[in-house]
Amino acid sequence: MPPGIYCPMEFWSKGENQNIQVDFLLPTGIYLNLSVPCNASLGAIKQVVWKHAQYEPLYHMLSDPEAYVFTCINQTAEQQELEDEQRRLCDIQPFLPVLRLVAREGDRVKKLINSQISLLIGKGLHEFDSVQDPEVNDFRTKMCQFCEERAAKRQQLSWAAWMEYNFPLQLEPMAKGLGTGLSHTPVKNIFVNVKFQSGGTRGMKQERGILFSGVDSLLHSASCRVFADRSSPCGFMVFSYFFSPQLVVQAGLFHGNEMLCKTVSSSEVNVCSEPVWKQRLDFDINICDLPRMARLCFALYAVIEKAKKARSTKKKSKKAVGSVHYCTKETTDCPIAWVNVMLFDYKDQLKTGECCLHMWSSFPDEKGELLNPMGTVQCNPNTESAAALVICFPNAASHPVYYPSFEQVGNTDVFLRGFLLQLKEILERRSHTELYEHEKDLVWKMRYDIRDQYPQALAKLLTITKWNKHEDVAQMISLLQTWPELPVLNALELLDFSFPDRYVGSFAINSLKKLTDHELFQYLLQLVQVLKYESYLDCELTKFLLDRALSNRKIGHFLFWHLRSEMHVPAVALRFGLILEAYCRGSTHHMKVLMKQGEALSKMKALNEFVKLSSPKATKPQAKEMMHVCMKQETYLEALSHLQSPLNPSIILTEVCVDQCTFMDSKMKPLWIVFNNEETGGGGVGIIFKNGDDLRQDMLTLQMIQLMDVLWKQEGLDLRMTPYGCLSTGDKTGLIEVVMHSDTIANIQLNKSNMAATAAFNKDALLNWLKSKNPGDALEQAIEEFTLSCAGYCVATYVLGIGDRHSDNIMIRETGQLFHIDFGHFLGNFKTKFGINRERVPFILTYDFVHVIQQGKTNNSEKFERFRGYCEKAYMILRRHGPLFLHLFALMKAAGLPELSCSKDIQYLKDSLALGKTDEEALKHFRLKFNEALRESWKTKVNWLAHNVSKDNRQ
Structure with missing residues (x-):
């Protein structure tokens, strides 16, 4: 040291x-x-x-x-x-x-900006400078020029346009009709929100020449060197009858998740520090049939032989050598590392020569497969400890081989009009079952009819395209040039990893350019995750996001934090860091705002660490007082004052209210921080800072709830949802918006009861609390708010499979709106204890909820039936938009969330929305779940009883 x-x-x-x-x-x-x-x-x-x-x-x-x-x-x-x-x-x-x-x-101004960018993105720019990769250098030059040009154009904006960029107006989604059941009273003031929309931009077309080679083989030879950082002496004698593990390299060619040909494997070699194969691996595919986005995937694994005694039904024959018996052998494959590499470089040239690939040691959980085609094509930056695979691509020809640009292909197909009805039935199947071979042939033959009559079925056509036949690929790409623009739903589907072709991606982005800023913000979380699927740094999606971020500061704000929050992940740190650098260079004035937010977050993290250290040694009042003393220091007061809220940049946090700040009792000691709001009459703004919890799943759940709210309002149904703000800002750190003037059901029940054991069964507690907060005529409006919001969250939590529901993560606002918090389990991943499922009902609908809905009357069936009608209508609306939710969750698989890692998790959505059933069958299905939730609600009350007794933390 x-x-x-x-x-x-x-x-x-x-x-x-x-x-x-x-x-x-x-x-x-x-x-x-x-x-x-x-x-x-x-x-x-x-x-x-x-x-x-x-x-x-x-x-x-x-x-x-x-x-x-x-x-x-x-x-x-x-x-x-x-x-x-x-x-x-x-x-x-x-x-x-x-x-x-x-x-x-050097230039001090330039060096100062570089220093600020390095501090802001959490990665020194000198690390990018030291990367010996022409793709990185070209991308930095191109993107910095692109963003600086956008910044120069922004300087020429009129005052009104400049205000539109800095303070984009938001149009609050509103129900089309007034038939939601809400009682409306005349008001003197009407507030009108005005929204600006930005137009689209044109993409760039590049043309390349083509040089074909007749060489069938692709990979000439491969060798692997696994570098160990230490050596350990052998502590026992090794005899010949001990089994020696063997090392093997497996390789496969993929286009998206489609395997282009059979995988190949190397021979087995003994385990050593630097194993060498020097072996040629041949794939059963011609070079001319390789798709542009083909990637070569490697897996290094050990073949471990297990010793197992021979079994016999008659006699056990033992042939001993000394004291050792002969045994039968069983082998198992133990994965060690994987790595992916593109066959063509970013300039469309087929790779040649030797390259060293530093491998990744983590494997995806799904199916336990060795190859990981969905993984990054970036090598492991931790070169000192990672296994290194050295491969050599042969020279396929005496000259460089480039992938061709698309060429127009004449229409030689016969219009099979007699099969249109059959084609329609195939394309309109809601289930995602695999098509039969004769159905695939029919879809391919009638691809021009699909373009003209069923353009939204493009994804199915792309799925059955044979990407290992260059003739079919050329025809598909040619057809794509005349394909009509797709709706947003279908364009989002094309961004999935299953469709890696660059022309398909470019077509999808062109279809997304018509998105308004509000709509783009709605899907921004997924679009950032899709960046992980991109094979090259320079892609249409990156330029699209940067262009829109530099045209709307709100989009730029959230794009920055979505990228910044994952800079600790080695697989994406380079790509995300380069995009962040480009954005900062194109928006230097926004950097000051972001740096202020980063400084505040740094102080919050330091304060949280201080609380964690001090709280075990002191009572909560003492620890809280020490926290206040720390916050009153000049450096903390300065950092936590006069900043834009990271959760909502339109809110200015003028100063922190130290005396109102505290910390919560959970393990990670989240901070409860209250700020004054600059807006006149805006009231206090509460923010919870978490350090040690992954908030990405909460972000996704709240995004889906907000989307549901928008879809319901478009159908004239306002269910008074509360999708509060949540933002991940780093490695297990983030912010949550505090919904002011609200309380948990647990606190309400405990404060209205003498004993924690009886609180859960006090059905009058919620209604009495609402009466105390809404005296007189306001009570009826509060009950209506409760009824609508309860219906919304019953449907939302059922569809999303939200688990771990107890009285401390269901809250009620003083105005009557019910809402759920803390979404640590979803998609049916329910908690169990001693092998027993703790979630015993489809969703939470207890009798004290019904008591409020019925206004405290036992025979008020009219109110309850109206509530049931809200639930059924909300469910059927979501069902009609089921494919949208499937696509959005599928795009989030790249996020690496523990409960969203495979197709089985998304299957839960298909089942909860009953997408394989008719509307009548689906409604019947939901009614059964509704009745089950009501009938079995006593089980929920028992769970709440246990929770209240074990965690009596009334406030």
């Missing part, structure tokens, strides 16, 4: 007024040790250093202070140049309290 005092991150979160001894290394070779405040800025520290340096030798050799810049070793053991002298020492958090002054070189 290097000499000096190691300063962990916790060291810098101590009292702001403390001083620290810092070693300063001057350019003249002079060493100074000075005591400086932790919260001092670099500019102030430099003045102190110069004041003391004038009494030291060689002072006359120093230039002006502005000619020098501080450098330090940061917490990741890298040398960092500190260009921004407004930053405080406690925010920089150097690994050692040592600062070195070096002569400033």
Whole structure:
């Protein structure tokens, strides 16, 4: 370890007024040790250093202070140049309290911007500079130029257009009709929201020449070297009858998730530190039949032989050698690592020559397959510990081989009009069952009829296309040029990993360009995940997202945080980091806002770590007081004031209300932080900061609930949903919006009861609480709000398979709106205890809910039947939009959520929406679930009883 005092991150979160001894290394070779405040800025520290340096030798050799810049070793053991002298020492958090002054070189403004971008995206730009990859360099140059051009155009905008960009107006979705059952009272003021829409942009067309080769083989030879970081002596004698594990490399060619030909495997070699095969692997496919997006997938695995005694029904024959018996052998494949590589580079050239592929050690859970075609084509950046596979692509010809551009192919098919009815039946099947071979042949033969009469069935046509036949590929790409523009639903489907072809992707993006900003924001979460499927850095989706982000600051804001939150993932850090760099260069004025938010999040994380350390040693009031003392420091007050809310950038958080802040009792001690709102009469804004919990599943669930709300309102049904804000900002860190003036059902029941054991069965507690919050005529409106929202969340939680429902994650607003929180389990992944399923009802509909809906009357069946009607109507609306939910969840498989990793998880949606049934059968199915939820609600009350007794945390 290097000499000096190691300063962990916790060291810098101590009292702001403390001083620290810092070693300063001057350019003249002079060493100074000075005591400086932790919260001092670099500019102030430099003045102190110069004041003391004038009494030291060689002072006359120093230039002006502005000619020098501080450098330090940061917490990741890298040398960092500190260009921004407004930053405080406690925010920089150097690994050692040592600062070195070096002569400033180059353009200071440019270096300052680079330094700020590095800090903002969580990755030094020098790491991109050191990557010896022409694709990275070309992409950076092209995207930076693209974004800077957009920024230059933005500078020429009129005042109104500039305001539209910075503060985009939002159109709140509203029910078309007033027939939702709500009682309406005349109001004096009418608020009108106006929304601007942005137009589309044109894509770029590139043409390439083609050179064919008749060589059948693709991969010439392969060898693998697995580098071990340590060696261990063998502690026992190895005899010949011990089984020795063998290493094997398996390889396969894929186009999306379709295997182009049979996989091939190397021979077996003994396990050693540097195994070598030097073996030729041949694939049963011609080079001319390779699709443009073909990828070569490798898996390194060990063949382990298990010893098993021989079985006999008569006699056990034992042939002993010493004390050892002969045994039968069984083998199992133990996966070690995988890696993927594209066959064509980003310039469309077939790869040749030797390349070293650093492999990934994590494997997908689904099916336990060795090859991982859905995985990234980026190599593992952790080259020191990763296994390295060295392969060599042969020279297929004496000249470079390029993939061709599309060529128009004449229509030589006969219109089979007699099969149109059969074709219609095949294309309109709602189930996603595999087509028979004769059906595939019919679909392919009638592809022109599909284009003209059923253009929305493009995905099915692409699915049956033979991507390992270049003639079919050429005809499909040619046909795509004349295909009509698709609706958004069908365009989103084409972004799935199953359709990797670049022309298909470009066609899908062109169809998405008609999306309004509000609609694009609705699907932004999925579009960011789709970036992980892209094989090359420069793609249409990246340019589309950057273009729209630079045209609307709200989209830019959330695009930034969706990308920034996954910068800790090695497989996407390079791609996401380059996109973030491009966005920052195209929106330098937005960088200041984002840096302020990043500083606030950094302080929240430090505060949370402080609370975690102090809470076990003190009572909650004492820990809360220590938290307040920490927050009242100048550095915290400055960081947590005058910033745009990351959850909603249209809200300005003026100052933090320290006395109203606290922390929650759960394991990770989430912070409950309250801010003043700049808007007049806006009231307080509450934010929960979580550190240690993955919020991505909550984000997805809330996005789906918000989408359901939009779909219902489009059909004239306003169910008073509360899709509160939630944003993942980093590795298991994020923010959740606090719904003010609300309480949990557990707190309401416990506060209205004398004992926790009886609270769950107090059916009057909810109604009495609503009466206390809504006196007089307001009670009827509150009950109506409760009825509508209860119907919405009953349907939403059933369709999405939300689990772990108890009285502490169901809340009610004082206005009567019911809503659910904490979506840690969904898609039917319910919790079990001792092998017993804790979720015993399709959704939560207890008798105390019914008691409120019926206004406290036992015979008010009219109100309850109206509630049932809301549920049935809401369910049937979602069912009509079932494919949209399937596509959105399928696109999220790239996120790596534990409960959304395979097709079985999405199957739950198909079952809950009864997509394989008729409307009449589906409605009957839902009515059975509704009656079951009501009939078995006593089981829910028993669960709530156990929860209330074990976690009596009434407030």
